[in-house]
Amino acid sequence: MKQRMRVTCGVIKQAGKFLIVQRAGGTSHAFKWEFPGGKVDPGETESECMARELKEELDIEVAVGERLIPIEREESNVIIELIPFFCTIIGGEITLLEHLQLAWIDINKPIQYDLCIGDYSIVDQLRG
Numbered sequence: 001m002k003q004r005m006r007v008t009c010g011v012i013k014q015a016g017k018f019l020i021v022q023r024a025g026g027t028s029h030a031f032k033w034e035f036p037g038g039k040v041d042p043g044e045t046e047s048e049c050m051a052r053e054l055k056e057e058l059d060i061e062v063a064v065g066e067r068l069i070p071i072e073r074e075e076s077n078v079i080i081e082l083i084p085f086f087c088t089i090i091g092g093e094i095t096l097l098e099h100l101q102l103a104w105i106d107i108n109k110p111i112q113y114d115l116c117i118g119d120y121s122i123v124d125q126l127r128g
């Protein structure tokens, strides 16, 4: 059976725009843009993972809201389930602890950033 990996990613909206961040060099998908998040650890719920990753990556506390439709993709024989959640910042200031840059995107305009492939499906969901 193929290995599965669950990854949560946060959809944060402010002033009508959505936050994306650029992955660092030396990681998988280096320099690609993504919604911040990461792998669900054993024994952790998806929501716990979401809140933990945003604390680790952006130094913010969030309220984890609605779960969007997950996106499944296979990469190097591993099935990656990317699970987006709407998140609201309830504490802290966004500080990039792992990523290179951030951007706030207007979802209804063409995306000018090189996103991780699965993330285009999240953008489609946000466009409704």
Ligand SMILES: Nc1nc2c([nH]c(=O)n2[C@@H]2O[C@H](COP(=O)(O)OP(=O)(O)OP(=O)(O)O)[C@@H](O)[C@H]2O)c(=O)[nH]1
Binding pocket: 007, 008, 009, 027, 028, 029, 033, 034, 035, 036, 037, 038, 039, 040, 080, 082, 116, 117, 118, 119
């Ligand atoms: N965080 C995040 N990962 C994504 C997105 N889209 C996407 O394909 N991925 C992929 O999902 C995987 C998540 O890995 P990650 O490196 O962010 O997770 P992590 O922080 O737990 O990793 P690490 O602790 O092993 O460094 C990567 O292969 C990444 O390329 C996204 O929007 N956000």
